[in-house]
Amino acid sequence: MPVKEKKKTKRAAGQVGTLAAKVIAGERAALAQAITLLESSAEFHRADQAELLKVLLPESGRSLRIGITGVPGAGKSTLIDSLGREFIKRGSKVAVLAIDPSSSVSGGSILGDKTRMELLSREPHAFIRPSPTSGMLGGVSLRTREAIVAVEAAGFDIVLIETVGVGQSEIAVRGMVDCCLLLMLTGAGDELQSMKRGLMELADILLMSKSDGANAEAAERLSTEIKLVLPFLRPFTPGWTVPVLLASALSGEGVPELAQSALSFRDCARASSQFDAQRRAQNEQWFEERLSFELKRKLFAGDTKRAERYQALKSALQQGASNVVDAVEELLSQA
Numbered sequence: 170m171p172v173k174e175k176k177k178t179k180r181a182a183g184q185v186g187t188l189a190a191k192v193i194a195g196e197r198a199a200l201a202q203a204i205t206l207l208e209s210s211a212e213f214h215r216a217d218q219a220e221l222l223k224v225l226l227p228e229s230g231r232s233l234r235i236g237i238t239g240v241p242g243a244g245k246s247t248l249i250d251s252l253g254r255e256f257i258k259r260g261s262k263v264a265v266l267a268i269d270p271s272s273s274v275s276g277g278s279i280l281g282d283k284t285r286m287e288l289l290s291r292e293p294h295a296f297i298r299p300s301p302t303s304g305m306l307g308g309v310s311l312r313t314r315e316a317i318v319a320v321e322a323a324g325f326d327i328v329l330i331e332t333v334g335v336g337q338s339e340i341a342v343r344g345m346v347d348c349c350l351l352l353m354l355t356g357a358g359d360e361l362q363s364m365k366r367g368l369m370e371l372a373d374i375l376l377m378s379k380s381d382g383a384n385a386e387a388a389e390r391l392s393t394e395i396k397l398v399l400p401f402l403r404p405f406t407p408g409w410t411v412p413v414l415l416a417s418a419l420s421g422e423g424v425p426e427l428a429q430s431a432l433s434f435r436d437c438a439r440a441s442s443q444f445d446a447q448r449r450a451q452n453e454q455w456f457e458e459r460l461s462f463e464l465k466r467k468l469f470a471g472d473t474k475r476a477e478r479y480q481a482l483k484s485a486l487q488q489g490a491s492n493v494v495d496a497v498e499e500l501l502s503q504a
Contacts, residue, residue: 185221186224188202188206195324197296200320204316208312229318233327233348234347234348235329235350236350237249237332237350238349238350238352239353239378240352244352248376249267250285251418254288255428259432263294263295263296263328264321264329265286266316266317266329266330268300300316314345314458347435350427353391353395355377355387355390373405375399377416378418380415380416389415406434406447409443414430479500482499
C-alpha cells in the first residue's frame, strides 16, 4: 500500500507544468516520461494526462505525419531506419512511434522494433518510442494520437508511425496521419492480394520494398502491374498522383527519392487545402474516440455493481444466454 500511495501523490501541483515545459524545450528524458504518463491506464493519472495535453496541444500540429504500413516481413522497421536518417540529412528532427502487437494471453509486447533501427537510434535528432497495441485494433496503440502531440510539441517535424503489420485492419492509421506509405512485398503469394488492394486505396505512396539483388526484377515487374491498376482507383488525397517507387533499405537505393516524394506530397496537400481539411477531420475522429472511451469509463466509475453486471452480461453473451440488444438496454437502465 505505501508504494501505491506514493505513486498517487507523486506529481504535486505544478509538476505537470514543469514536465510540459521540459518537453517543449526538447528534453528527451522528459518526452519519454510524458509519453509514459499519457499511455498510463491508471485512474489516478487521468487529471495529470488532461493537464499535460492541454499545455502540449498548442505547441503541436506542425509536423509531417507519415504512416508506414504493409504486411509482416515487408521491412518496415529497416526502411524507417534508412528513411529517418535521410530526413535528418535534410535538416529534420525525426520521431518514430513503433507499434508492436500485444499478446492476447499476457497482454505483454516484445517491443523489438527499436533493435532494427540501430543506426537511427544513435542519431541525436531522432527519437524512437516503441508502444504496445494493448489490444487496440487497427495496427496502432490506444494512445498513438496523444504520443503524436507530445513528440510534435518537443519539436520533431517528421513523425513516422510504424503500424503492426496485420493487413486491412491497419486502416486506423489513415485517420492519424497526413501521408500513408504502403510497402508492397514481391513473392508474398496470391493470398495477400486482397489485403493489398484494400490498403492501396488508402495509400498516398506505394513502395516496392526490398527491391535489390535477386528480388529486383520481380519488384520492377510488380511496380509495372500496379501502375496499370492505379488509374482505376480514386486517390485518397484529391489532386495527388500516387507514385509507385522502388527502394532498398539495405543499400539505400531509392530512399532519397522516397523522402522527396513524401515532402512533395506535403507541399501538394497544403497547396490544395487538403492538408488542413484532413487534420480537422482527424480531430473530429479523435473527439469521437475519446468521447466514447470517456463515456464508457464514467459508466463504471465508482459503480461496482454495474461493473460486475457488465462482466456478467459479457459472460451471458458468450454462453448464448442473452443477446446484444437486451444486454445493452439492461446495463444502461441500471441506476
